[in-house]
Amino acid sequence: MSKRNPHKVSFFPAGLDEYLASLCPPETPAMQWVREYNEEQVDDPLIARFPIEHHQGHLLAVEMLEAAREHKVEMADRPFRILEIGTYLGYSTQWLAYYLPKMLGEHGWQIDTFEMNEQFADIAREGFERAGLGHKIKVHVGRALDELTKAKFENDSFDAAFIDADKSGYWGYAEESHRVLAPDKKAYFDNVFLMLQPLRPREELEALGESGKDFLAIQVFNEMMRTSKKWLSHPLTPNDGMTKAIAIKPDGRYGRALSL
Numbered sequence: 001m002s003k004r005n006p007h008k009v010s011f012f013p014a015g016l017d018e019y020l021a022s023l024c025p026p027e028t029p030a031m032q033w034v035r036e037y038n039e040e041q042v043d044d045p046l047i048a049r050f051p052i053e054h055h056q057g058h059l060l061a062v063e064m065l066e067a068a069r070e071h072k073v074e075m076a077d078r079p080f081r082i083l084e085i086g087t088y089l090g091y092s093t094q095w096l097a098y099y100l101p102k103m104l105g106e107h108g109w110q111i112d113t114f115e116m117n118e119q120f121a122d123i124a125r126e127g128f129e130r131a132g133l134g135h136k137i138k139v140h141v142g143r144a145l146d147e148l149t150k151a152k153f154e155n156d157s158f159d160a161a162f163i164d165a166d167k168s169g170y171w172g173y174a175e176e177s178h179r180v181l182a183p184d185k186k187a188y189f190d191n192v193f194l195m196l197q198p199l200r201p202r203e204e205l206e207a208l209g210e211s212g213k214d215f216l217a218i219q220v221f222n223e224m225m226r227t228s229k230k231w232l233s234h235p236l237t238p239n240d241g242m243t244k245a246i247a248i249k250p251d252g253r254y255g256r257a258l259s260l
Helices: 016-022 029-040 054-074 091-096 100-104 118-130 144-151 167-180 194-199 202-207 209-227 253-258
Strands: 080-085 109-115 137-141 158-163 181-190 231-236 242-247
Touching: 016 054, 029 091, 029 118, 054 080, 054 091, 054 100, 054 158, 054 181, 054 242, 080 091, 080 167, 091 109, 091 118, 091 158, 100 109, 109 118, 109 144, 118 137, 137 144, 144 167, 158 167, 167 181, 167 209, 167 242, 181 253, 194 209, 202 209, 209 231, 209 242
Parallel strands: 080 109, 080 158, 109 137, 158 181
Antiparallel strands: 181 242, 231 242
16 A cells, blocks of 8 residues: 655645546556555655646546547648656656547557656656557656757647646746647646645745745746737646646637637
8 A cells, every 4th residue: 555645735625636536537557556656755755745636637638638539630640749848757648648549549649748857757658668658658858948949849740738847947838839739739737826825925925035936937927828829728726726728829710710
């Protein structure tokens, strides 16, 4: 039995995380292996501080299923592609891929995921191999913006993006995601509530100095997303918050409809 993680933070009433998980399909054995690894690292705050939610993972899986269905209807002449920034241990990545083989077949999709920490990347790769996904998911190791530059992805070449990385980099990740996403495709930005600290007045966050930089970065990011002409966004409320955003481009359906 895995140990209970005392570092985990949930903003739901007691028992609600577990109830929501019970309403979702069960985790695969590879997902369970990743979760148990995470929960056993309770003495390592770098790992233990990351809560991994079953129900949030399945939300991503459903969103990717819908995006993949649209891709199939559009009869695109390339595989369905997902960009993930912030692999961590690969649990969310496995959920991103959950329905894709059934919808698109073995060769109809691929994921590029970026992780700065080599240890995390190695654990994620093992989890992908256990899940039989190792050949479909490419793990890039290093600073995400640097590695994205090296990868030289073409404009409009991805169909979905999920970002759960260092918070000070969120707007840079949003800019790069917008560039590589095809028109009207969606990105998901995790932790936009960030322990509810962005609700505090900006001067209070600034007064925290280094310890408040992530909270301030998310507060600024949320405001920039609200006013951006590049994104049509709305925050969702799975635990620590997630923003769902549509990439608005002049040649896309939404761009034409909104005259942006």
